[in-house]
Amino acid sequence: MASHLPPKPSVQYEHAAEGGAAAGAHAPARGPLRWLLTTNHKEIGTLYLVFSLCMFFIGGIFALVVRAELFQPGLQLVQPEFFNQMTTMHGLIMVFGAVMPAFVGLANWMVPLQIGAPDMALPRLNNFSFWLLPVAFTILLATLVMPGGAPNFGWTFYAPLSTTYAPPSTTFFIFSLHLAGISSILGAINIIATILNLRAPGMRMMDMPLFVWTWLITAFLLIAVMPVLAGVITMMLLDINFGTSFFNAAGGGDPVLFQHLFWFFGHPEVYIMILPAFGIVSVIIPTFARKRLFGYASMVYATASIAILSFVVWAHHMFVVGLPLVAELFFMYTTMLIAVPTGVKVFNWITTLFRGSISFEPPMLFALAFVVLFTIGGFSGLMLAISPADFQYHDTYFVVAHFHYVLVPGAVFAIMAGVYYWLPKWTGHYPHERLAQWHFWLSVIGVNLTFFPMHFAGLAGMPRRIPDYALQFADFNLVTSLGGFLFGASQLLFLVVVVRCVRGGEKAPARAWEGAEDLEWSVPSPAPLHTFETPPDFQPQQH
Amino acid sequence: MRKRLLWTAGGFAFAGLSGLASADGWNMPVGVTDVSREIHSLHMIIFWICVVIGVVVFGAMFYSLFRYRRSQGAEASNFHEHTTVEVIWTVIPLLILVGMAVPATATLKSMYDTTEADLDVMVTGQQWRWRYEYLGEDVAFTSNLATSREQIAGEAAKGEDYLLEVDEPLVLPAGRKVRLLLTSDDVIHSWWVPDLAVKQDAVPGFVNENWVRINEPGIYRGQCAELCGRDHAFMPVVVQAVEPERFDAWLAQRKEAAAQEALGVDRDWSLEALMERGERVYGTICASCHQPDGSGSPPAFPALAGNQALLDERDRHIDTVVNGVSGTAMPAFRSTLNPVEIAAVITYERNAWGNDTGDAVQPSTIADEWLAD
Numbered sequence: 001m002a003s004h005l006p007p008k009p010s011v012q013y014e015h016a017a018e019g020g021a022a023a024g025a026h027a028p029a030r031g032p033l034r035w036l037l038t039t040n041h042k043e044i045g046t047l048y049l050v051f052s053l054c055m056f057f058i059g060g061i062f063a064l065v066v067r068a069e070l071f072q073p074g075l076q077l078v079q080p081e082f083f084n085q086m087t088t089m090h091g092l093i094m095v096f097g098a099v100m101p102a103f104v105g106l107a108n109w110m111v112p113l114q115i116g117a118p119d120m121a122l123p124r125l126n127n128f129s130f131w132l133l134p135v136a137f138t139i140l141l142a143t144l145v146m147p148g149g150a151p152n153f154g155w156t157f158y159a160p161l162s163t164t165y166a167p168p169s170t171t172f173f174i175f176s177l178h179l180a181g182i183s184s185i186l187g188a189i190n191i192i193a194t195i196l197n198l199r200a201p202g203m204r205m206m207d208m209p210l211f212v213w214t215w216l217i218t219a220f221l222l223i224a225v226m227p228v229l230a231g232v233i234t235m236m237l238l239d240i241n242f243g244t245s246f247f248n249a250a251g252g253g254d255p256v257l258f259q260h261l262f263w264f265f266g267h268p269e270v271y272i273m274i275l276p277a278f279g280i281v282s283v284i285i286p287t288f289a290r291k292r293l294f295g296y297a298s299m300v301y302a303t304a305s306i307a308i309l310s311f312v313v314w315a316h317h318m319f320v321v322g323l324p325l326v327a328e329l330f331f332m333y334t335t336m337l338i339a340v341p342t343g344v345k346v347f348n349w350i351t352t353l354f355r356g357s358i359s360f361e362p363p364m365l366f367a368l369a370f371v372v373l374f375t376i377g378g379f380s381g382l383m384l385a386i387s388p389a390d391f392q393y394h395d396t397y398f399v400v401a402h403f404h405y406v407l408v409p410g411a412v413f414a415i416m417a418g419v420y421y422w423l424p425k426w427t428g429h430y431p432h433e434r435l436a437q438w439h440f441w442l443s444v445i446g447v448n449l450t451f452f453p454m455h456f457a458g459l460a461g462m463p464r465r466i467p468d469y470a471l472q473f474a475d476f477n478l479v480t481s482l483g484g485f486l487f488g489a490s491q492l493l494f495l496v497v498v499v500r501c502v503r504g505g506e507k508a509p510a511r512a513w514e515g516a517e518d519l520e521w522s523v524p525s526p527a528p529l530h531t532f533e534t535p536p537d538f539q540p541q542q543h
Numbered sequence: 544m545r546k547r548l549l550w551t552a553g554g555f556a557f558a559g560l561s562g563l564a565s566a567d568g569w570n571m572p573v574g575v576t577d578v579s580r581e582i583h584s585l586h587m588i589i590f591w592i593c594v595v596i597g598v599v600v601f602g603a604m605f606y607s608l609f610r611y612r613r614s615q616g617a618e619a620s621n622f623h624e625h626t627t628v629e630v631i632w633t634v635i636p637l638l639i640l641v642g643m644a645v646p647a648t649a650t651l652k653s654m655y656d657t658t659e660a661d662l663d664v665m666v667t668g669q670q671w672r673w674r675y676e677y678l679g680e681d682v683a684f685t686s687n688l689a690t691s692r693e694q695i696a697g698e699a700a701k702g703e704d705y706l707l708e709v710d711e712p713l714v715l716p717a718g719r720k721v722r723l724l725l726t727s728d729d730v731i732h733s734w735w736v737p738d739l740a741v742k743q744d745a746v747p748g749f750v751n752e753n754w755v756r757i758n759e760p761g762i763y764r765g766q767c768a769e770l771c772g773r774d775h776a777f778m779p780v781v782v783q784a785v786e787p788e789r790f791d792a793w794l795a796q797r798k799e800a801a802a803q804e805a806l807g808v809d810r811d812w813s814l815e816a817l818m819e820r821g822e823r824v825y826g827t828i829c830a831s832c833h834q835p836d837g838s839g840s841p842p843a844f845p846a847l848a849g850n851q852a853l854l855d856e857r858d859r860h861i862d863t864v865v866n867g868v869s870g871t872a873m874p875a876f877r878s879t880l881n882p883v884e885i886a887a888v889i890t891y892e893r894n895a896w897g898n899d900t901g902d903a904v905q906p907s908t909i910a911d912e913w914l915a916d
Contacts, residue, residue: 073705074697080773148842154770160747161730161772165670165872168842249748250869255731256746290613292623320733320768321744322751325655329648336640340633346600347632353607357619368608372601379593386643388578388650389586391742392571395733395768459571461737463768466776468695470706470766472568 036131039123040529041108046426047130048105049419053495055097055137056412060488062090067450067484070477075468083467084152085144091155092173095273096180097137099407102415103276104129104187107215110422111191113520113527114209116200116536121193129186136179143169154465156266159247159258163239170240174233181226188222191215200519200538206297207540209518213300214279217307218272224311225268232261256321263314271310274406275303277374277414278345281367283518284421285349288364289356290515292541295348302341302348309338319390328387335385339378346375361513362436366417369409369444377405380455395465397476398458404451408487409444416443416494423501424508428526431501439497442490449483517541553598560594572737575759575784579740581650589643657752660722664713667879668725668732668745668767670872671774671831674879675713678724682797685879686711687827688777695777707764710827712781716790717760725751728874730772736765736780744769757784774831808882808910814890814903821891824884829892832872837896843872848896857893857902864889865913882910 038044065086069077078086108126112119120126143150148167151157162170195216199208208216235258238244245251247258278299286293293299315323315331323331349371358364380402384393393399423431457476462469469477511521519538523531573583611617665676669685676683689708693699702708715721725734727745735742743753757763765780785793826835829847833839837848847853853860864885867875876885886906893900 073701075695076697080776084770084773084775152772158731158770161770165730165772249746253748255748289611289619291619292621294623294625295629296623298629320742322746322749325651328651328655332647332651333644336644339640340636343636344629344633350600350604350607351628352623353604353611355617355620355622356607356611357613357617358608358611359613368604371604375597375600379597382593383586383589386585386589386647388582388647388654389589391654392582392586392737392740394742395735456569460568461572461765463735463766463776465770466766468706468776471701471703 037127039119039127041112041120041123041126042426042527042529044120044126044130045105045108045110048101048108048133051130051133052098052102052105053498055093055101057491057495058141059090059093059098060491062086062093064484064488066090067481069467070469071481072478073469073471073474078467080467081149081152084154084465085150087465088151088154088157089140089144092140092151092177093137094407095155095269096177097133097140099273099411099415100184101133103215103218103273103411104184104191106211106276106280106415106418106422107187107191109426110418110520111194111212111215112198113425113523113531114212114518115195115198115203116519116532116538117194117198118530118532120190121197122190125186126190129183129190132179132183132186136176136183139172139179140176143172146172156262157236158262159236159239159255160249163236163247166240171237174237177233178230181230184222185226188219188226191219192223195219200532200535202538202540204540206300207538209279210282210293210296210299210303211276211279214275214282214303217303218275221268221272221275221307221310225265225272228261229265229269232258232265235261256318259318259321260314263317264311266317267314268307268310270403270406271306273411274374275307277370277411278303280414280418280421281349281370282345284363284367284417285352285371287421287513287515287517288361288367289353289358291352291356293348294351294354295344298344299348302344305341306338309334309341313338316385316387316390319387320394332385332387336382339382339385342378346371346378361420362431362433362440363417363421363513365437365440366413366420369440370413370417373409373413373444373447374406377402377410380405393458395463396458397454397462397464400464401451401454401458404454408451409447413443413447419498421513422520423498424512424525425520425523425527427502427505428508428524429501429505430508430512431497432505435493435497435500439490439493442493443487446483446487446490450480450487451483453477453479453483574738574740575757575761575763576739576755577758578650578654578755579738581646581653582740585647585650588646592639592643654753657722657754659720660754661719662716662721664715664721664723666713666723666725666734666745668727668729668734668771668778669874669879670729670772671767671778672827673713673732673734673767673778673780674728677794677797680794680798681801682794683801683879684711684797685827686713686781688774688779690777704764706777707766707779707781709779709781712762712783714783714785714790714793715755715757716787717757717784719787719790720754720756723753723755725753728879729872731769732767732771732778733769734765734780735768736763736782738763738765739782742768757782760784760786804881804883808906811907812883812886812903812905814894814901817887817890817903818894820883821887821889822895824880824888825891825895828876828880829888837892837898847892848898854893854898854900857904860893861885861889861904861909861913865909877914882906882914885909885913 069083146169150169151173153162195212235246239246239248245253247253247255282293282299313335316335384390384402420431453476457473462473508525510524512525519536571583571586573580663678665678667674672685672687674685686709689710690706694701725743725745727747732745733742734745739755741753741755743751761784763782767775767778832844833847839846865877867873883906886904886909889904893902
């Protein structure tokens, strides 16, 4: 256990710590309480990342239950009730428990280091934000053993299936989502306060690394939409327990209202899961191409445009719900528009590579795979935007393929790229390169075997969220299931690489990667517990 | 040499993609309506646009990765901005999108034109079956999954149309414009037949419209597309399109049968006749929740076998079936079942599985005391 703790402050920083006004008061508590009470951004970042990794494996096991059942037609392993609980819990755990906390963990570790701040602006709030999560997800997982089972209405929990027809555990699900939502809002406030107030002297907004920029914009999205989620689940709570009829047509309510509210939250939410990924990739590609990011300013503007557009595209998730023609057209056009700033980003990444000096260390491999595979997810997204065609695509495996391409080789690969990139800074050791390469290639093969055939299954007519299917979909599902198990198993390799890297390995210098330029590479590797107690001397790059 | 290799590879890739695009069961079906053809062509246009963009973008990317490898001694240059280029690659995608939006808008407009229909069919989603009502024709029936539970459980060989077969398909006239009015009795369902390119949510409390004009007679299969609870995978849609003359004959025959059934309301039914009819109704309507042996799946779906509270109060039993129980999954059957079916199924529930009350609930009782208003 002891080897998992962050390293002790190095000699040169001990003096700096003693010089600080409250150095004595900041000495870490001992034993397990240290982790419960810590207000240090690096320790909290580690907590977030470890939590996220646990959730990634739990959500992954749920996905493998789903894939095992779908391995061949017929019901073999689980009954439809439990199958629906698995698809629902897989989605909820991965979105709210794995991907979002992973990005918050990376932000905790890296935002202060990248802007030259000593810590997050609100350290105690930071602690509280994290510790809400284990509580929230313990409650959510506990619904699996409650009478009537866990939530079984999909991660989008459409009313009235999630209200009038829901299992009794739904109230606990609502409570856990409230807690996770509060955690996200507090985390977002903290990140905004940190970025706006604690930048090193001389660092203007347009000097910030793109990871910081994308997180700043993401944090504003979180603050804007998490309250909408809180509102809609509170309305569900009232419908279920207090006899209101927000979403119950028999009482004068409107089931479609639920979808409008949910997707007003839900669409910005999917960008919350991808914008920080853009940021990570935008710092990794220049490092390993040894060339400045092409079009820094347009990257910032593109990110902001995507964020703003995300508020006016929500009903493209509802093209077949019975919208009026004008609404269909409006949401089709706005959705297609998103392709423009997204395209700008991809072009910028590729132009950064052009005439660079490129090497292929593990973080770069994942970042490059991100660019290719995320773009494939972007293509299917463009197809889905065409509203008439969406009447065929909607609610099929084509959609499942689309959002898994942007979330798994998209968000998850970017997180892994970030982990491989910053592991030397966190642990002082390089990750084992051979193992990391094995992890990369097995993941790339696994992810494509899993999700590419889903395009065909969906186009051929297979609806999503079904535990059993017609015989013409059998071959696609067989390949998908095999790919899923390969991908799942290769993630154990990721665990091995991370644990080995924490324990030892080739020593990394302060500037662990030759082409890395941002401020985090000016502090020692591993980064001592306290950094930048006196602001660094920041020199903006010459334009 | 290298150029020829590239062309050959490109040729193979194109042939492969085209093959996939036209292969049966790998791509969106062209379908049998004008709308489905238009949608298919939109799908193929946007697909090829993506392929072309993909070839250019990934081509440039892999060229750069290959050409500027550090291991081959590449030196990085330091350009990092170029306004003209950035404007060009913002404007060109915009133009492509406008070009795409024009035909999509036209197709969407025709999909939304539900006027001048020759026939109106009400489609009602219920957990977990579809009910079809030919409006103004007094013909209505429910359409249930016909695949046996043994096939699903792997105890019998799976048939060719496994999970895509029903006891009674929706019969429609080919060549005529049919307006579909969709709603639901419980949760949201979605009525989808890929060959007709119709997918429309059935939302409780609301009526959605769509339409279809089927060009070729045939049998077209689809499924519920919106997660609607436990048996979401087991409520297929089957449409049988027939020549208009055959359709008229079929409709006349169904109307006659419905009229016959209405006559049955006034006569006295024996317990055996009610039980026999009730068992069929129970099997198609009730068994999916309350189980074929009446054991239910508590807490959501109470057991009927040995349910003393129910057996003691006949009127409450009838009220539950006729009016449903608000706030639960139990729907009202007053408008979806006829008096004979309601009386028969209640009689069956009160006498099957050892319930043995001996009650024979007469259709006339239901019609006069419960449905008269």
